[in-house]
Amino acid sequence: MSGYVLLEDGTRFDGDYVGADVHATGEVVFTTGMSGYQESMTDPSFAGQLITFTYPHIGNYGVSQSAMESDRVWARAAIMREATNREDAPDAEAGWLDWLTDCGVPAITGVDTRALVMHIRDAGAMRGGIFPARVSEDEARQMIAAEPTMAGSDFVQEVTPETMSVHGAANVGGPLIVAIDTGIKLSIVKNFVSRGARVELHPARTPASELLDRGADAFFLANGPGDPSTLDYVVDTLRDLIGQKPTFGICLGHQLMCRAVGLETFKLPFGHRGANHPVKDLQTGKIEITSQNHGFAVVGPGGQHTLDTDEPLRWSTNVGEAQLSHLNLYDRTVEGLTLLDVPGGTVQYHPEAGPGPHDSLYLFDRFLTQIEAAA
Numbered sequence: 545m546s547g548y549v550l551l552e553d554g555t556r557f558d559g560d561y562v563g564a565d566v567h568a569t570g571e572v573v574f575t576t577g578m579s580g581y582q583e584s585m586t587d588p589s590f591a592g593q594l595i596t597f598t599y600p601h602i603g604n605y606g607v608s609q610s611a612m613e614s615d616r617v618w619a620r621a622a623i624m625r626e627a628t629n630r631e632d633a634p635d636a637e638a639g640w641l642d643w644l645t646d647c648g649v650p651a652i653t654g655v656d657t658r659a660l661v662m663h664i665r666d667a668g669a670m671r672g673g674i675f676p677a678r679v680s681e682d683e684a685r686q687m688i689a690a691e692p693t694m695a696g697s698d699f700v701q702e703v704t705p706e707t708m709s710v711h712g713a714a715n716v717g718g719p720l721i722v723a724i725d726t727g728i729k730l731s732i733v734k735n736f737v738s739r740g741a742r743v744e745l746h747p748a749r750t751p752a753s754e755l756l757d758r759g760a761d762a763f764f765l766a767n768g769p770g771d772p773s774t775l776d777y778v779v780d781t782l783r784d785l786i787g788q789k790p791t792f793g794i795c796l797g798h799q800l801m802c803r804a805v806g807l808e809t810f811k812l813p814f815g816h817r818g819a820n821h822p823v824k825d826l827q828t829g830k831i832e833i834t835s836q837n838h839g840f841a842v843v844g845p846g847g848q849h850t851l852d853t854d855e856p857l858r859w860s861t862n863v864g865e866a867q868l869s870h871l872n873l874y875d876r877t878v879e880g881l882t883l884l885d886v887p888g889g890t891v892q893y894h895p896e897a898g899p900g901p902h903d904s905l906y907l908f909d910r911f912l913t914q915i916e917a918a919a
């Protein structure tokens with residue numbers, strides 16, 4: 545069956561409709577990861593977005609339960625150059641296209657993804673959709689226009705759980721990490737649990753007083769979808785938590801912690817999504833190849849979107865001194881923050897690497913050591 549991708553600026557790409565026979569609208573973004581298609585589709589940070597895969601052949605090792613980053617697909621659609629439903633790969637429990645269909649998620653193949661990505665690179669990520677050919681371009685345009693823009697949208701409301709859940713065994717004797725679940729990836733939870741920690745995931749609107757009453761050894765701020773500037777309710781909570789116990793934030797959590805200590809966020813033109821982003825640790829000078837998935841970033845302490853220095857800038861905040869810890873070497877945006885007077889830090893990238901290189905797993909060990917030292 546034929547179908548097409550339409551962007552809000554009228555750009556159209558034709559292809560073959562696969563997966564569920566329904567249309568999808570949202571923000572059209574691209575990821576350069578060469579693997580991890582299932583992890584990306586089930587990462588709650590992709591809520592509200594259609595993923596264009598730059599890797600030209602998707603589905604070649606199937607899907608499996610162990611690659612789920614949450615209990616469902618959050619991305620609204622997959623846009624691909626070529627797709628396969630291969631079911632006989634060593635770890636495959638199902639074929640990629642059968643799985644998308646069962647999950648009710650539409651997808652399109654045969655798309656000139658190179659041209660689509662170059663267009664988004666030049667024009668910026670924008671609203672768009674995929675549609676079966678029976679939907680007229682006029683109807684499609686109206687559906688796209690009815691979609692809220694990503695800037696200004698709070699998608700955390702959509703992905704945050706209604707009730708608290710606990711992960712990891714109580715009898716291991718490890719620390720209790722109390723997390724605000726703005727859409728956490730399961731591989732982050734697994735990284736904490738495999739290091740002996742217990743993790744509580746709390747709904748995003750849980751008041752600080754309740755979180756402080758949990759007897760936490762540390763607080764954690766998760767990844768998640770949408771525009772960080774809409775999440776004042778989490779930032780306010782955080783201001784009460786930072787300084788009480790070691791606090792670590794990843795991606796959306798980094799953006800919210802940076803906001804809590806006085807920095808602002810802005811929308812990147814087309815975002816960072818992939819598993820090959822070089823990041824410099826400003827203290828050691830070491831470069832990590834990182835996994836990334838974000839459309840917003842933190843404005844530097846001097847008000848710059850991109851930093852013209854490799855110095856670990858320091859400035860004072862409401863919780864004492866802070867220091868820039870990491871820098872993106874592609875576009876020189878802020879990649880991390882260390883709090884110097886209270887135990888805490890953040891990274892914009894994904895050390896859990898689900899999917900991606902394992903260069904940054906040390907950050908989980910470092911956090912656990914920090915928790916131990918503060919106990």
Ligand SMILES: NC(=O)CC[C@H](N)C(=O)O
Pocket residue numbers: 589766767768769770771772794795796797837838839840841
């Ligand atoms: N992976 C994430 O946590 C993404 C954070 C935020 N939604 C952004 O796009 O910048």
